[in-house]
Amino acid sequence: MADTALPESVLGEPGERGTLTIRDRVAQKLVLEATRGTPGVRQHAGGMDKLTGRELPRARVLVSGRRVRAKVDIAIEWPGSLSVIGTAVRDNVRAQLESVSGLDVDGVDVSIVSVLPASTNGDAGRKVQ
Template sequence: MAETARPESSVLGEPGDRGTLTIRDRVAQKLVLEATRGTPGVRHHAAGMDKLTGRELPRARVLVSGKRVRAKVDIAIEWPGSLSVIGTAVRENVTTQLQSVSGLDVDGVDVAIVSVLPASTKCDAGRKVR
């Protein structure tokens, strides 16, 4: 009795069903930091020993579990910035970035404003000490 040939696609399955995609915590952390840095009102800040120990702002901690992610972001903002507006913008940017780039389901993004910095002035930026 002759065997009927199966189409090759049914043997291999659909391309999207053939493997897995694993997104590591470190990759998700980089996505979170990029989204945070791109938010208006967020400032980079590192002082003293922070530069040596890597405790600069913004910083993020991320936990990926399967297709779910949770993030905690510590930021510095410039005075006079609205804490609630900037915090909400960071949360929205991080959520959008994680969902659109990684496809992960975001369980939550906790934002902590840990430093409020004085407004930078254009006069100070161009001054030189002699």
């Protein structure tokens, strides 16, 4: 099999090839995807939250150059372990940001703002109201 990579003489020096900018909104979507994929985290919107768009989970991120910091608010299902789920969210978010965006993660703060009753088979996957 022939090597199809272009020689460095054609591409130029690595530092002179261009830049990649990851915007806050992109990083926020990565954080939310990782959070929703964590076992024990529930999507939730109740009362005025439905109208204001403040459903859970929600995330705020700050990207500065190659560094990122995230704050995530989540709802969990009772009787989930707050520390286990919080740690899993933090680890998943960090891994997602580092592997997909290549950013250096300075920190991920996780706040559990709601504990919801256990779901039954009939309401699994639905938003709790």
